Amino acid sequence: MMEQDTFRQRIWQIVAAIPYGKVTTYGEIARLAGSPRASRQVGGALRHLPEGSKLPWHRVINRMGKISLTGESFNRQRQALMAEGIEVSADGKVDLNYYRWEL
DNA sequence: AAACTGACTGTTA
DNA sequence: GTAACAGCCAGTT
Numbered sequence: 001m002m003e004q005d006t007f008r009q010r011i012w013q014i015v016a017a018i019p020y021g022k023v024t025t026y027g028e029i030a031r032l033a034g035s036p037r038a039s040r041q042v043g044g045a046l047r048h049l050p051e052g053s054k055l056p057w058h059r060v061i062n063r064m065g066k067i068s069l070t071g072e073s074f075n076r077q078r079q080a081l082m083a084e085g086i087e088v089s090a091d092g093k094v095d096l097n098y099y100r101w102e103l
Numbered sequence: 104a105a106a107c108t109g110a111c112t113g114t115t116a
Numbered sequence: 117g118t119a120a121c122a123g124c125c126a127g128t129t
Binding site: 025026027030037038039040041042043044045046047057060061062063064067068069070073077 | 108109110111112113
């Protein structure tokens with residue numbers, strides 16, 4: 001069957017391409033997906049991942065270099081980042097100048 | 104079709 | 117550097 005090319009599916013494809021040990025921002029993904037102002041939709045796409053998805057969703061943070069999630073979700077993302085050797089401060093800050101994914 | 108939602112961002116102070 | 121606000125737009129109701 002032909003899958004329809006939804007915005008979300010394109011987001012997932014792009015996120016899948018973020019290399020191990022690197023991060024990028026919601027806005028950058030929106031730009032790569034061809035809708036530069038749709039950064040909020042990127043978050044929305046990551047919130048509804050397919051069951052059992054292996055997508056590296058944790059490599060996506062906001063433009064201030066911080067984790068946007070709160071509560072337990074924040075902790076899970078922080079642990080996942082640190083598990084790939086990324087330095088994350090206690091408040092969820094990552095050095096984008098050093099860890100940013102660039103083509 | 105209209106209203107509402109929000110894992111965001113740019114501007115302003 | 118942070119905080120408040122407005123604009124943004126795909127998906128959902």
